[in-house]
Amino acid sequence: MSTNSNVVSIHLEDNIGTITINYPPVNALGQVVRQGLKQSIEQLNSDSRCKVIVIQCVGRTFIAGADIREFGSTPLEPFLPDVVNDIEACPKPVIASLFGTTLGGGLEVALACHYRVALATGLVGLPEVNLGLIPGAGGTQRLMRIIGVKSALEMITSGKHCSVHSLESSGLFDAIFSTSSDEPVSELAALTHTFAKQLISCDQLEVNPVGQRIVDTNDINWDDVKSAIIKKARGRIAPLVAFDIIKSTHLLTVSEGMNVERDEFVKLLKSEQSAALRHAFAAEKMASKIVSAPQTTQAEPMDVQCIGVIGGGTMGVGIATAALSAGLSVVLIEQTEIAAKTAATNIEKIIQGNVKSGRMNVNVAESCLNRLTTSENKQNLSQCQLIIEAIFEDINVKKELFAELSEICDGNTLFASNTSYLNLNEIAQSVSHPERFVGMHFFSPAHIMKLLEVIRTDHSSDVAIATAMFVAKKLKKIAVLVNVCFGFAGNRMFSRHGREIQQILLEGASIEQIDSALTHWGMAMGPLSVQDLAGIDIGCKARASKPLPGHDPGYFRPSTLMFENNRLGRKTKLGFYRYDEAGKAHSDPEAEKLIRAESAKLGIKQKSFTDDEIVHRALFALISEGLQLYNEGIVQRLSDIDVIWMNGYGFPRYRGGPMFQAQQLGKETVISELLKLQTEYGELIWPDVNYDIPQ
Ligand code: 3HC
Numbered sequence: 001m002s003t004n005s006n007v008v009s010i011h012l013e014d015n016i017g018t019i020t021i022n023y024p025p026v027n028a029l030g031q032v033v034r035q036g037l038k039q040s041i042e043q044l045n046s047d048s049r050c051k052v053i054v055i056q057c058v059g060r061t062f063i064a065g066a067d068i069r070e071f072g073s074t075p076l077e078p079f080l081p082d083v084v085n086d087i088e089a090c091p092k093p094v095i096a097s098l099f100g101t102t103l104g105g106g107l108e109v110a111l112a113c114h115y116r117v118a119l120a121t122g123l124v125g126l127p128e129v130n131l132g133l134i135p136g137a138g139g140t141q142r143l144m145r146i147i148g149v150k151s152a153l154e155m156i157t158s159g160k161h162c163s164v165h166s167l168e169s170s171g172l173f174d175a176i177f178s179t180s181s182d183e184p185v186s187e188l189a190a191l192t193h194t195f196a197k198q199l200i201s202c203d204q205l206e207v208n209p210v211g212q213r214i215v216d217t218n219d220i221n222w223d224d225v226k227s228a229i230i231k232k233a234r235g236r237i238a239p240l241v242a243f244d245i246i247k248s249t250h251l252l253t254v255s256e257g258m259n260v261e262r263d264e265f266v267k268l269l270k271s272e273q274s275a276a277l278r279h280a281f282a283a284e285k286m287a288s289k290i291v292s293a294p295q296t297t298q299a300e301p302m303d304v305q306c307i308g309v310i311g312g313g314t315m316g317v318g319i320a321t322a323a324l325s326a327g328l329s330v331v332l333i334e335q336t337e338i339a340a341k342t343a344a345t346n347i348e349k350i351i352q353g354n355v356k357s358g359r360m361n362v363n364v365a366e367s368c369l370n371r372l373t374t375s376e377n378k379q380n381l382s383q384c385q386l387i388i389e390a391i392f393e394d395i396n397v398k399k400e401l402f403a404e405l406s407e408i409c410d411g412n413t414l415f416a417s418n419t420s421y422l423n424l425n426e427i428a429q430s431v432s433h434p435e436r437f438v439g440m441h442f443f444s445p446a447h448i449m450k451l452l453e454v455i456r457t458d459h460s461s462d463v464a465i466a467t468a469m470f471v472a473k474k475l476k477k478i479a480v481l482v483n484v485c486f487g488f489a490g491n492r493m494f495s496r497h498g499r500e501i502q503q504i505l506l507e508g509a510s511i512e513q514i515d516s517a518l519t520h521w522g523m524a525m526g527p528l529s530v531q532d533l534a535g536i537d538i539g540c541k542a543r544a545s546k547p548l549p550g551h552d553p554g555y556f557r558p559s560t561l562m563f564e565n566n567r568l569g570r571k572t573k574l575g576f577y578r579y580d581e582a583g584k585a586h587s588d589p590e591a592e593k594l595i596r597a598e599s600a601k602l603g604i605k606q607k608s609f610t611d612d613e614i615v616h617r618a619l620f621a622l623i624s625e626g627l628q629l630y631n632e633g634i635v636q637r638l639s640d641i642d643v644i645w646m647n648g649y650g651f652p653r654y655r656g657g658p659m660f661q662a663q664q665l666g667k668e669t670v671i672s673e674l675l676k677l678q679t680e681y682g683e684l685i686w687p688d689v690n691y692d693i694p695q
Contacts, residue, residue, distance in 0.1 A: 008036025010044060015051040016196045017044035018189075026064035027057045029083075029105045031076045033067075037109070038078045038086055045090055051205060052196040053094045055087075055113060056189055061100025062122070063109055068131070071269060071278060080105050080137040081258055084112035088209045093199055095174075097192040098122050099185060101161060108135060111142035114207045117175040117195055119188050122164040124172070129159040129238040131281060132274030132654060136265030138211075140245050141257040145213040146171050149220050153246055157229050157239035211254035222247055235522045236654050237273055272664070276656030280646055283639035283657070287480045288473065290465060291636045299462035301470035302414065305329060308387035310401065312343025312374070315418055316390040318446025321350050322475045324368040325360070325447065331381055332374045340374040347372060350447060378408055386471060388440055390418040393542070398422065399430035406432035414467055416440040421487045421542055424457045434459035438468045441488060442477075443648045451648035452477040453488050478647050480640045486546065489635050490644045493625045493658075498539070499555060500621035501527045504614055506554045506599045508606035511576045512587050517611035518618060524650025527618070528576040529585065532569035536562045536576075551684040554602050561594050617677075622658035624674055624686060630659075638663075667692075 011018045019040040021027045037055070044050045057063060066080060087094055087109065096102075096110035098118035103125050110116050110124075118124070126135045126143065134140060135156060144152035147170040155162060164176055175195055181187040199205065226243055233239040241264050249257035268274050292298060306329040309320045320330045324347070332347075334340040351368050354360035360368075373380060381387055387409065389401060402415060409415075415437045417427055428434040439455025452475070454468040465481065472479030482489045501514060505528075515526020531539065539556070540563040549555050562568070562575055569575035570583070578588040599606060626641045635641055642657020651657055662670050678686035 007032045008040055010040045012044075012047065012050055014193070014197055015049060015200055016054060016193060017047065017050035017052070018054045018056060018193070019044070021055070021057045021063065022059065024059050026061050026101070027059060027106070028065055028067035028069075029063055029080055029109070030067035030070060033063075034078050034080060034083050038083050041086055041090055041094070045092060051092060051200050053090065053092055054097055054192055054196055055094060055109065056097040056192065057099075058185065061106075062096070062098045062102040063106030064101050065104030065106050065127070066136070068278065068281070080108070081262060084108050084137050085255075085258075088112040088114075088211055091207060093196075093205060093207050095192060095196055095199075097188055098124065098164070099188050101125075103127050103161065104135065104139075105137050108137040108139045108142070111146065111210060112138060114209065115174045115195070115199075116172060117177065117188075117192050118164045118173050119184055120165050120176050120178045121184070123161040124164060124167065125159065125161040126156045127159040127161065129157060129236065129242065130277060132236070132238050132271060132277040133268050134238055134242045134245065134261065134265055136262060138254065138258050138261070140242060140261045141249065141254045142210045144215050144246060144250060145210050145254075148216045149246060149250060150225070153220075153225055153229070153243060156242045156246070158232070159239075215250045217250060235652060237271070238268055241268060273654040275664075276654050276660055279639070279656045279660050280642065280653050283643050283660075284478050284647075286637065287478060287640050287643045288469060290462075290469060290481060292462070299466040301467040302385060302412075302463060304385045304414075304467060304471050304474070306331065306384045306386075307471070308333065308381040308384035309390060310378075310381075310387065311390035311392075311418075312339055312346070313390065313392075314444055315442060315446055317343055317346045317350070318444060318448070319388055319390055319418065319442055320372065321347050321447035322442075322477070324351070324371055325354075326475045327371075328474065329371040330373070331384055332372065333378055333381060334374065334376055337376050340376050344372065344374040378404065381405065382408055382410075384409070384413065386414045386416065386467070388416045388418055390442075393419060393422060395422045395426065398427050402427060402437070403430045403432075406430075411436070414438070414464055416468060418442055420491055421545075423486075424455055424484050425459075428457045428459050435461035436464050438464050439484070439488070440468055440472075441490075443490075449648065450476075450478045451490070451644060452479045453490060453644065453648075454479050454481050455488055456481060456483050458484070478643060480643050481636055482640070483634045485629075485632070485634050489629050489641060490648050492629065492634075493622055493641070493645070494649060495543075496625035497618060497621050498527060498531075498559075499552070500617055502556050502558045503554055504609065504617055505558050505595055506602065506604050507609075508599070509609040509614055510587075511591060511595075513609065513611070514614055517609075517614040520611065521615045522652030522655055524652075530650075531559060532575035532577055532579075532585070534569065535571055536567065536569045549684075551682070554598075554604065557598050557602070558595050561598055562591070565594065567591065616673075619658060619661060620673055620677060623662045623670060624677075626659050626662070628687065 007023050009020050021033055023033050044053050094113040095115040096113040099122050101123045102110055107124050107126055126139045128135050177191045179187045229239050229243050245261055245264055249260050307323045309316045309332045312332055312334040320332050323330050332343055334343055351365050355362055355365045411433045415431055417439055420441055424439045428437045431437045438460045441453040443449035443451045452472045456465055469479050487495055511528050515528050519526050536559050567574040570579055573579045576591055577585040579585055629635050630638050638659040641659045645651035645657050646653050
């Protein structure tokens with residue numbers, strides 16, 4: 001037995017040389033791992049006692065990819081493509097022993113091995129496109145040689161993490177192990193050792209390198225696949241680059257193909273899209289971290305097993321479904337028995353829909369529904385550790401509700417309101433233990449949307465915040481911690497953005513031009529189509545709860561006009577657009593006419609806009625409001641705003657969020673552009689621009 005480092009060690013037993021990687025948190029392929037792997041392969045190859053080599057990991061996963069932290073700095077030898085080529089060229093059989101999330105470079109290491117065995121619970125994938133990249137260590141070349149071009153293209157261009165189970169018949173694995181052991185990783189090591197021993201006992205020591213296999217292209221129609229990829233990519237370039245590489249190299253040798261792959265990988269690494277997508281990944285990881293005063297220890301979250309949800313409307317049903325799907329028990333309260341039953345039926349419909357679409361298996365669905373209690377009696381909430389209110393937006397009703405809940409539940413229960421704009425500090429006053437009260441602002445549909453704003457009131461304790469963030473993680477949400485202000489971070493910016501859109505409309509841009517300029521730039525939907533979808537009355541009613549800004553006569557006038565004319569959006573088949581029976585949107589000259597008449601009334605001079613000008617104004621409204629939120633301490637960090645906009649408001653991930661855009665433009669440009677807008681429209685709309693943007 002010998003060891004070459006704490007990170008990568010080797011152990012020889014029964015003529016099997018086991019290379020173990022121990023590089024927390026996810027065994028990423030940092031330089032020390034690449035070096036260790038290379039040396040270990042060399043060492044075991046030259047050791048005559050070793051007949052078979054196993055590559056395994058300890059901790060939470062097999063290798064989860066290249067080390068993202070090294071991207072952007074000068075690459076250090078040995079380079080990953082050389083390491084994987086060394087593995088494949090090893091004349092002794094090399095077995096990869098997979099569990100957890102075998103991703104990116106991790107799967108590329110496994111593909112270069114001569115055998116792959118895996119725990120059935122594992123996930124594998126080439127998610128590089130999610131970082132604006134393509135596989136850069138032979139993934140585009142070897143995967144197609146094992147599972148065929150079509151499946152390889154699907155896996156690489158989607159970036160999906162696929163379950164080992166779903167790939168059972170793909171040819172990717174030589175053995176898949178199911179285990180109910182409490183120590184599945186040790187069990188996997190033992191099973192892999194047995195697999196290796198069998199190779200020796202059966203004298204199966206000839207290697208058959210994947211790189212020498214012929215590519216099967218029988219089932220591929222390149223044009224169809226390309227069209228589908230373009231459609232799904234929605235402006236992202238990496239999936240298309242992956243397609244082009246596979247198409248242009250599938251008849252070449254692996255080493256020729258890898259040269260092409262490497263060149264494109266390096267180009268993409270320097271691209272704006274990859275920078276934005278890597279920022280998005282890092283920003284999401286960061287968002288879950290609570291900034292605390294120096295020398296304070298992070299509060300421990302409370303254990304939450306049962307959640308109470310009050311209100312069985314769309315939000316309540318969505319929140320309950322998310323909690324059930326995360327393995328929690330739910331008590332859902334409605335005002336009447338009938339309403340409670342309706343909510344239960346709606347939850348069941350969503351869960352059964354998940355079963356139908358294959359997202360959930362029947363047993364899990366049954367267990368979800370067994371953990372649901374619906375009732376009209378709030379006394380049933382006493383068993384819950386967290387109660388989330390999702391009733392209609394009336395502050396007095398909410399205050400009464402929390403006062404009542406304070407009587408029913410003991411002082412350990414955590415209370416949360418799902419309000420999207422009401423003053424949580426005021427609501428907190430009606431709670432007997434205001435330190436146990438927070439905001440948890442879900443986005444609709446709550447069982448699908450990833451974003452959750454966790455709102456700290458003036459009284460919320462660190463434990464309450466830590467618990468809300470912990471529950472969010474359990475629900476598989478991306479939680480961002482914010483402080484109290486009207487609309488919190490997301491809706492406050494949405495409102496500022498909306499105001500600017502409406503002003504551009506009043507100044508002469510058409511409804512269609514605004515929507516098409518922003519969707520072409522990458523927004524998931526045009527802002528006026530969004531209003532039609534959400535219901536124009538919703539925003540109008542929310543704005544009515546505050547006095548209208550006297551300095552801004554055009555403030556949301558187009559929406560107000562639509563509302564006054566009963567054009568409430570899709571639900572009335574008329575809004576900014578007209579909708580036909582099939583739900584297809586059509587431009588409506590009547591809507592334009594109403595807006596032009598209003599512009600004339602307000603004395604707004606008409607002008608024409610380029611698409612870039614529309615995008616610029618809309619983006620700068622977000623940048624301006626985002627910087628104000630940061631300066632006011634509403635958000636912990638600028639990147640949290642990006643996380644909110646990418647996950648809750650359809651901001652294109654490949655553009656990294658509005659604050660990333662500001663950072664890319666640079667402080668000087670941002671300040672000078674904001675000053676120009678201030679000069680033209682006044683400082684009440686475009687307030688002081690003396691902002692410090694951390695670079
Ligand atoms: N490199 C460095 N650090 C990584 C990493 C990576 N590839 N992947 C995850 N981490 C870090 C995270 O930043 C986080 O750090 P923190 O604790 O300091 O915040 C820690 O590992 C744990 O990550 P998560 O909180 O995300 O843990 P989860 O269990 O929720 O998810 C995961 C684990 C599924 C591995 C997820 O982190 C993930 O998807 N990682 C990215 C995987 C990836 O994209 N791999 C491909 C990289 S590109 C590549 O391989 C190029 C190659 O082709 C040449």
